[in-house]
């Protein structure tokens with residue numbers, strides 16, 4: 190318990206505001222791993238789901254249905270997105286909880302775009318070296334704390350929604366109160382997460398059926414969560430930050446030795462940030478990429494990579510040459526990520542330089558078309574805007590290695606008018622800290638996204654990040670979440686994003702390349718095999734779908750390779766340019782569901 194107490198942190202995020210506590214303590218926690226739950230042998234859909242009006246694509250059918258219910262009742266994409274976010278908080282406890290944080294990218298049919306940042310923030314009592322023990326070593330077991338907020342979603346709803354909070358929260362409240370049938374996937378997950386969940390009495394009672402364990406088909410009811418959702422529906426996000434829910438959370442924190450206080454909760458606020466944009470020519474069309482600004486590292490990385498790939502003739506992922514060039518691009522982009530990205534409210538992030546086409550050209554020129562480079566020789570570059578020379582030679586200290594990844598969820602919504610939402614949010618690890626507060630929701634362990642000790646990999650992703658991402662009260666930890674929207678000739682074309690820690694960036698980038706540059710059908714763009722290179726460790730991580738011959742060809746070029754079952758879970762929506770139909774492409778890797786009407 191002492192260890193757990195040390196671990197509790199809170200991050201605050203905007204969605205609905207919550208706060209969060211913990212870090213997964215290593216003791217009793219199953220090793221972090223990506224969810225890889227698509228049922229063995231279940232055939233993947235080969236075509237996207239088509240619908241004339243609206244479409245919602247999420248990890249869970251019940252979550253997608255909640256969004257469609259709101260669309261059919263006349264709500265717009267933002268109303269539906271808020272409904273989905275709350276519904277996933279009930280039916281996808283691994284990731285969709287209100288005790289985490291995230292980003293929501295909105296593009297209205299009018300052309301207006303907004304980025305809602307409800308990322309968690311470190312509590313007031315957080316300190317830079319809070320995870321370093323008396324001997325100066327990083328205690329990885331305690332780095333998972335966080336707190337978050339619910340205000341993000343409410344802010345989005347107030348800004349662009351047309352319905353009231355109680356209306357959009359109705360499906361979530363129904364699911365929490367009346368219960369829903371536990372799927373095979375969920376029953377498997379509870380079983381897998383048992384070592385972590387059983388350490389905490391509220392978690393064990395709710396998710397492990399007080400030790401009896403749930404079977405597929407059993408009903409999961411969450412009365413405490415239902416009561417919390419009802420209070421939020423009635424009182425708004427203020428309930429989460431200053432109301433009874435905040436008091437419950439603060440009491441739990443104090444009881445368990447967590448750092449989040451009522452004062453932290455009361456001071457949290459979501460932020461509206463400017464959307465990152467870049468234009469490309471491809472296939473005789475002009476494309477605009479709208480994506481996530483810092484504290485996401487993903488939008489900068491995706492634009493930097495697409496800039497480097499301008500004019501590169503990619504053939505597809507059965508072509509070793511194409512995989513090689515994109516992997517080398519990822520290597521360089523991740524070297525820059527490690528060096529330069531952090532909370533923009535407290536650091537000068539050189540976004541303009543990193544996303545400048547001429548800087549990308551210089552970086553691309555360092556790629557050997559036939560041979561792999563090594564991450565020993567590839568360091569972060571010296572980003573600069575076009576027409577401005579690089580100011581300094583960076584001396585990067587940072588290194589990255591890849592851990593296996595935890596949990597987060599991405600969903601996409603498009604309504605009948607063409608308004609679109611791309612939203613990704615996270616508890617960080619699967620089931621976050623595994624701690625469920627007395628208000629019935631799981632707390633995140635987002636603190637591990639900070640640089641827990643410069644030069645030492647963080648616990649969940651093995652990321653070694655820069656000093657600029659160090660822990661400090663009120664700072665937002667750097668994120669990889671990358672909700673992204675594409676326009677083709679000025680019109681909505683593709684809505685995408687993914688979970689997966691650092692692999693979020695690669696999975697999102699590949700979905701964009703598949704749709705925009707390779708012209709794949711929407712479902713094919715999601716099904717296509719994925720790979721990832723994050724500079725360090727120096728290998729290409731490849732899904733099992735790649736044939737051995739392709740791996741051998743990469744090895745012959747000098748690439749080390751490693752296999753992983755699945756990378757990312759991209760729930761995307763494309764727009765058919767001919768018919769305007771919405772093409773729902775959920776990720777079959779985890780039995781995602783696209784529902785339209």
Ligand code: DON
Nearest residue numbers: 595596597668669688689690
């Ligand atoms: O914000 C981030 O980058 C991480 N907390 C995301 C974690 C994640 O995607 C785990 N998912 N599978």
